[in-house]
Amino acid sequence: MSAENNIPEYSKKDFVSDQEVRWCPGCGDYAILAAIQNVMPQIGKKKEDIVFVSGIGCSSRFPYYMNTFGMHTIHGRAAAISSGVKCANPDLSVWVMTGDGDSLAIGGNHYIHTLRRNLDLNIVLFNNEIYGLTKGQYSPTSQPGAMTKTSPYGSIERPFSAASLSIGAQGTFFARTVYTDLKHMQACFKAAAEHKGTAVVEVLQNCVIFNDGCFQQFVSPAEREDNLIRIEHGKPMIFGKNNEFGIVLDGIRPKVVKIGEDGITEKDLLVHDSKAKESTLAFFLSQMTRPEFPLPIGIFRDVDSAVYDEELIKQMNQVTEQKGVGSMDALLSSGDTWTIEAE
Amino acid sequence: MEPKMDSVVIRFSGDSGDGMQLTGTQFSATSAVMGNDIATFPDYPSEIRAPSGTIAGVSGFQIQFGASEVDTPGDEPDVLVAMNAAALKANLAAVRKGGTLVLNVDAFSEKDLEKAGYDKCPIATQELNQYKVIEASITSQTMEALKDVDIPPKSKARCKNFYALGITYFMFGRDLEPTKKWLRMNFAKKPLVVEANVKALEAGFHFMETLENPVSTYKIAKAKIKPGTYRQINGNQGTAWGLMAAAEKAKLPLFCGSYPITPATDILQELAKFKHFGVKTYQAEDEIAGICSSIGASFAGNLATTTTSGPGLALKSEAIGLAVIMELPLVIVNVQRGGPSTGLPTKTEQSDLMQALWGRNGECPAIVVAASRPNDCFYMAYEAARLSLKHMTPVILLTDGYIANGMEPFRIPKMADMAAVENRLVDADNEDELKKFMPYARDSETLARPWAIPGMKGFEHRVGGLEKKNLTGAVCHDPFNHQEMSILRESKVEKVANFIPEQKLEGEDSGDVLVVSWGGTYGSTHKAVKRMRKAGKKVSLMHLKYINPMPRNVGDIIKRFKTVLVCELNLGQMKNLLNMRYQCGAKGLNKIQGLPFKVAEITAAVDRELENLN
Structure with a gap:
């Protein structure tokens, strides 16, 4: 036991359930499961105080594989169900495991309102830009032109950016990571656990069956450094195989520059500030996409704001202090009453 | 001498902004404090403020108060308070012939009449000659009574509902004090609002005292009510x-x-x-x-x-x-x-x-x-x-x-x-309980599973919407397990019948007509059956509160009557359910007008069934 708050010294295997994991061989979900199981011993919570809640989709099988309390619920509703869990017991560490279809299509309303309320929840958004469990239809994050079973001539829909949506919904924490980078993933999960408020971690995850290779440019060692930018709080925005590129602000728009050209030095580059109160910087990072820009990964935004479950308890305590602990007998007899005497 | 009445039905009606709900609530509160039994029914439009003065904007509040048990807000108002022409137009057909109409004549101008859909003023015409009409200048008299109170004219006009309340308090010998007390309590920080409403209330009361042609006032004795403290x-x-x-x-x-x-x-x-x-x-x-x-x-x-x-x-x-x-x-x-x-x-x-x-x-x-x-x-x-x-x-x-x-x-x-409320929470500190814990193990009498919640060490488990394996709760697609679990869930609900009271019957336990009702229609069906039994008819009432499962004796009760008449505010849903469960050939009295049953509608339907039997 760690002396401080009686948290036992857990290892990864304490969080492995007795259920056989049943994702397709090669599925990106295996890596996410391993990352979460690695992080759980580090979040300072007792195992019995951790709850995993999911909706429907491949990713939503997740709770069965975690040896914690868990609920595998209905399509799109995990955020709403988790909100109830958290309100009922704010001491719990509650994790919503969800996908791009689950949270950004059928569960979109719960997703944005959970972010707005800023309950202290962690949402892991598995984004593979496809409906996998129903075998290959386009999702709200599928790219324009995506050929799927319901878009045989190419998708004509505009995709959501999970980052823009989350930041637009006043989310206080948003991070993006890729399933192939275990270390980066774990760092994001840990930061999410430490954040007070709703923390979203979008994991770009490959569906080997229905959308294989959709993130190839961000995962292949040969290409990724030119296509990704790793953003870190307080650090200049640099990317490229040899750290030769950077981002500067041109008016109110970001621009890619080559360090050393036109007199540009590292000092001219934009410095990431994930703690900025206003969401402008995080939002324009969320709008940066290939091919014009590298795709940002890391923590876009991590700010403090009123947390719903804390406010709830605070208000209950305040009212109780003012009015005293309520009793039904007293309430029933309060106000205008009258007595009929026995004759 | 004041005529005594067993019970009176009064309906306050006006624009949805006229404060009729509050007026009705005050009348019923005072009557309850004075020892009458009461039942009330607010009836308001779905628009918050429909165009003023129109039928669409009419809001009403009906109260029955009486010297004996009051089960419903009453079929027909004995008194209608109409704050404008539209309120009269919307409600006149419902008022008992011979009843009293209190009309706010200030709201019967040509424009008011037009909005209400009247060609000419109905006051003093044939249309109203079957009623006692009290013409009161409620709006202008309220303004007059409040001329010295320092509040804006708009706020003064809003007090007219208390003037109308004062009129009815005089007619039925109501005590003004409970309402004054309520005003003082609720507007403690707004003494002018209290003063204005008290003045309006008293002005309405005094208007009636000084009427040149005094109207009848009524005395409603206290009801015989079970001793106890009430609210x-x-x-x-x-x-x-x-x-x-x-x-x-x-x-x-x-x-x-x-x-x-x-x-x-x-x-x-x-x-x-x-x-x-x-x-x-x-x-x-x-x-x-x-x-x-x-x-x-x-x-x-x-x-x-x-x-x-x-x-x-x-x-x-x-x-x-x-x-x-x-x-x-x-x-x-x-x-x-x-x-x-x-x-x-x-x-x-x-x-x-x-x-x-x-x-x-x-x-x-x-x-x-x-x-x-x-x-x-x-x-x-x-x-x-x-x-x-x-x-x-x-x-x-x-x-x-x-x-x-x-x-x-x-x-x-x-x-x-109050009855004990048990739950199935496991004892997290009991090691034996932990050893034998399975999320879907069941209590032998109820088939209910245990309730282990986050925070209970060692009880970590997963539940979800996929079919569960019996006992362990693991995901399970086995065909026989699905059948077993489906039956278990069904049986668990059926077994609730062992933990609810037997169905009660009002009236003899066999007879000609069994009136069946459920839910919120009880007041009307109870009153109707009571009235018919008093008249010597072999009618009983089975009012259901437990619908799934039903009490175990419902089937036996139904068998003992020649006719089963299910009265409900739909097109026959409970009737179909009873016919499905008990093959009893039940008939239906079905009303689907957005309104509750009138007692008379039920007695008429039962009478028709009784005639069919002869």
Whole structure:
């Protein structure tokens, strides 16, 4: 036991359930499961105080594989169900495991309102830009032109950016990571656990069956450094195989520059500030996409704001202090009453 | 000498901004304090402020108060207070011939008449000659009475409802003091508002004293009421308090995740007041999030509820299925209103019975109970919570717009006398319990599973919407397991019949006609059957509050009558259910007008059945 708050010294295997994991061989979900199981011993919570809640989709099988309390619920509703869990017991560490279809299509309303309320929840958004469990239809994050079973001539829909949506919904924490980078993933999960408020971690995850290779440019060692930018709080925005590129602000728009050209030095580059109160910087990072820009990964935004479950308890305590602990007998007899005497 | 009457029905009617609901509430509060039994029925339009002076904007409040038991707000008003021409036009047909009309003649101008759809002024015409008419300049006399009070003219005009209240207080010898006390209590920080309303009330009262042609006043004796301490309660308040009482008895926090919807919103609003009772209210982003947050709270160990009306119940149906298969306690309150779709949001109906029983995918049984009158909402909400916690399954409580908004005296119970509320929480400190813990192991008598919640060390387990393996709760697609689990869930609900009271009968236990009713129609059917039995007719009443499962003796009762007549505010849903379950050839009296039954409608229908038997 760690002396401080009686948290036992857990290892990864304490969080492995007795259920056989049943994702397709090669599925990106295996890596996410391993990352979460690695992080759980580090979040300072007792195992019995951790709850995993999911909706429907491949990713939503997740709770069965975690040896914690868990609920595998209905399509799109995990955020709403988790909100109830958290309100009922704010001491719990509650994790919503969800996908791009689950949270950004059928569960979109719960997703944005959970972010707005800023309950202290962690949402892991598995984004593979496809409906996998129903075998290959386009999702709200599928790219324009995506050929799927319901878009045989190419998708004509505009995709959501999970980052823009989350930041637009006043989310206080948003991070993006890729399933192939275990270390980066774990760092994001840990930061999410430490954040007070709703923390979203979008994991770009490959569906080997229905959308294989959709993130190839961000995962292949040969290409990724030119296509990704790793953003870190307080650090200049640099990317490229040899750290030769950077981002500067041109008016109110970001621009890619080559360090050393036109007199540009590292000092001219934009410095990431994930703690900025206003969401402008995080939002324009969320709008940066290939091919014009590298795709940002890391923590876009991590700010403090009123947390719903804390406010709830605070208000209950305040009212109780003012009015005293309520009793039904007293309430029933309060106000205008009258007595009929026995004759 | 003042004529004595057993009971009187009075209806206040005016624009929806005229304060008729408040006027009616005050009249009923005073009457209750003076020892009368009362029943009330507010009737308001779904628009908050429909165009003033039009029929669409008419809002009403009806009260029956009496010297004996009052079961309904009454069939026909004896007195109609009409604050404008539209109120007269909308209500005249309902008033008893020979009844009294109090008319605010200030609101019968040409423009008022036109808006109400009158070609000419009805006052002093043939149309009103079957009624006693009291012409009162309610608006102008209120302004006159308040000329020295230092408030804006608009605020003065708003006091006219208390002038009208004063008129009725004189007619029925009501004490002015309870209303004055109420004003002083509620507007303690606004002495001018108190002064203005008291003056208006007194002015109305004095106007009647000084009428040149005195009208009759009536004396209503005190009712013989069961001794005890009483308060007023409406159905929605009763539901909220019943849930709170169950939570207190169960020593569990109450969680209510809901989305505002007429006519159920009051329950969420009422619960939101009681943070110091440990009540958590969560105004969700939609109906689905309402029930889903409650399911989450239930998983985490709260007594959880979600409150809604028919369209909301439809949206919640998938999540109810989740609670059924996860076998978690949850109380779903449906305050029924006219349907389908948006239907008649502010009007009453009983047309969600089939939806409550079967409106879900799969074999998805839920316990269904219904409250019979405003104060019974307290007891049935308590009962719904008790059954849900004991049997680890969702309970749907059906009330309706009529009893939700209707107000009546409520004999205050003592918490010590309320039934015990057991739950299935495991003892987390008991090692034996941990050793034998399986999420879907069952109690032998109820088949309810144990309730282990986050925070209980060693009890970590997973539940979900996929079929569960019996005992372990692991995901299981085995065909025989699915059949076994489906039957277990069904049996668990059927076994509830062993834990509810036997069905009571009002009247002889056999006879010609068995009147069957359920839910909020009790006042009307009870009164009708009582009246017919007094007249020597062989009629009894079976009023159902437990609908799924039904009490075990319902089938026996039905067999002992020649005719079964099911009276309900829909097109025959309970009738079909009884015919399906008991093959009893039940007939129906079905009304679907957004309005409650009149007693006379029921007695007429029973008389027709009696004639058929001869």
